[in-house]
Amino acid sequence: MGRQVLIIDDDTDTCKLLTRVLLKIGFCADAAYTAKEGIQLFTRKHFDIVLCDYNLGDSNGLDILIKVKEISPDTIVIIMTGYLNSNIEMELKEHGAFDYITKPIYPEVILKIFKNAMAFANNKTAVNGQQ
Numbered sequence: 001m002g003r004q005v006l007i008i009d010d011d012t013d014t015c016k017l018l019t020r021v022l023l024k025i026g027f028c029a030d031a032a033y034t035a036k037e038g039i040q041l042f043t044r045k046h047f048d049i050v051l052c053d054y055n056l057g058d059s060n061g062l063d064i065l066i067k068v069k070e071i072s073p074d075t076i077v078i079i080m081t082g083y084l085n086s087n088i089e090m091e092l093k094e095h096g097a098f099d100y101i102t103k104p105i106y107p108e109v110i111l112k113i114f115k116n117a118m119a120f121a122n123n124k125t126a127v128n129g130q131q
Contacts (some may be wrong), residue, residue, distance in 0.1 A: 002026040002028045002097075003028070003048040003118065004027075004028050004030070004046060004047045004062070005022055005028065005029045005030070005048065005049045005050070005128065006032065006038060006042055006047040006049070006050045007019065007029055007031045007032070007043075007046060007051045008028070008031075008037075008052040008053060008056065008064060009031070009033070009037065009056075009080070010053065010056050012033060014053070014080075015031035021030060021110050021111075022110070025110075025111055027049075027114070029044070034056065034057065034059075035058045035059030035060075035063065035064055036058055036059075038047075039064065040048075040071075041065055042067075042068060044070050045071055048076065048111065049075070049076045049077075049078065049114070049117060050068050050075060050076070050077045050078070050119065052064045052077065052078070052080065053078065053079075053080045053081070053082065054081035054084075054100075055082070056078050061080075061081065062079075062091055062095065063094065064104045065077045065079065065092065065095050066095055069096050076084065076098045076117045076120070077097050078097070078098055078099050078100065078101060078113060079092055079097050079099075079100040080100070080101045080102075080103060081100060081101075081103065082102070082103040097121065098117055099113050099116070117120075121130040
């Protein structure tokens with residue numbers, strides 16, 4: 001069974017595309033279309049990675065990032081956005097975002113970021129196992 005990914009995006013087409021791409025590279029993906037639905041799903045099931053749009057109708061990616069890190073500090077959070085400025089980027093980093101993706105999203109970018117995320121997670125697990 002692959003790593004578990006939660007996709008939170010109010011665009012159903014984006015969720016479907018990301019789910020297909022992630023399945024092809026060995027991840028299991030669930031999708032939520034609102035921040036509220038995403039947090040509810042996150043509290044009911046373990047996810048290794050949360051891939052979240054920054055602009056959601058009922059919240060934003062920064063709020064999701066903060067909530068996810070409160071619940072599970074080791075969960076990797078990647079934010080997707082169509083517009084990124086230095087203030088948003090700094091806030092995301094300060095609150096523990098692993099990375100961000102600017103839209104439009106390309107499968108090769110997803111592949112690269114997820115490979116980096118898994119290398120990070122595996123390294124962190126190895127270090128924690130040695131302590």
